[in-house]
Amino acid sequence: MLVPPGSPPNPWISVDYVRENSDVLLAATQQHIELVALSIGFGLLVAVPLGLLVRGHRRLESLLLGATGVLYTIPSLALFAVLAPVTGLTVTTVVIGLTGYTLLVLVRNLLTGLAGVPEEVRESARGMGMGPLRLLWQVELPLALPAVLAGVRVATVSTVALATVGVVVSNGGLGQLIFEGLNRNLYRAEIFTATVLCVLLAAVADLLLLGLERLLTPWARR
């Protein structure tokens, strides 16, 4: 691209931009975190009961995986486009859409984790007089936890990236700044800073969840 003489510089990295817009950057980051946290939270609220309900029934398991797979295949923009006329240009639209995308990986990892609990372990727990609920709560879920948390990590990293698309319904967190930079004559510093924050957010979330996994499953430490 030819830069006409006398046009102002448009650097990708600008400390001045960050300093002058720290409040805007902070607010966008906060909204981004909110979008992701709500989506992962609702995703777990839907995926865990559904997964527990269908597990052990082959047909129902593949039905649930199929349904969440279809949801996952629908492009985010298409989902927002169909939801927006109903739920409006709101956070709700984005969170419903993003929640939908977390379901496949959350359900799949929960089912894989539960299926991986050795039958002998179940038997001995029953032999100790555990009922099905205690068995689930004290034996099966803890043993499935690493798989579940691995799913939460994958879902979180993808959701951080995907949340930017929320910009089409005016609630895209850091995506909002990326789009604003596009419309402000390609204001590179704004575009790049928001992108870097997004990637950093994904990395930090991933590390925090890894730490949580270590903390919650001390027996798995090598």
Next chain:
Amino acid sequence: MSLLEDTLVWLGDRAHYRGVDGVPHRLVEHLWISGAAVALAALVAFPLAIWLGHSPRFPRGGTAVLSLSNASRAVPVFAVLVMLAATPVGFGNRATIVALTLFALPPLLTNTFVGVRGVDRDVVEAARGNGMSGGQVLRAVELPLALPLIAAGVRTAAVQVVATATLAAYVGGGGLGRFIADGFGQADPAMTAAGGVLVAALALVLELSLGLVQRRLTPRS
């Protein structure tokens, strides 16, 4: 009238199927952009991943490919599209193809590499023992055995690219995303929803048909 009715009326209106702004033209555009991107990505990914998988000379290379593909999940597609717009690549369909090529690379690289590298070493040794050259082993043993995974990679890449091509409308590209972007822009909920339905249908049809192809290529165990 309800939104559902409005959307159906929009989809049934013959006027929306004519000219540059018509559904058929936008669909062809969408498929053309996506197809070009997947083809370009395959042109880069296949030789590189096959070579890394086949030759044991650079064991680190494969690991690098896998971690790079993993890390790419954290980079928002939307951000890359906008950033490319701010480079000499610029706006429009050609820029979109460049961006989509980047997004198609990770699944193609990962699956092809894992497919070739994952071929049973005993089988490769046996082929070598029978006097096959490196190239013959690759053509007659490794590639056929890797084909199901490579096909899975193409499927993932294609579905992902078709989905992402929708976003291109926001950086001046064409395709079916135009209906969504213009629908939002003109506050026309029927057009927005119709665009969403069309894109979702395209993605699902592609996923299902490529799934069938993939199953054809996968030997029953």
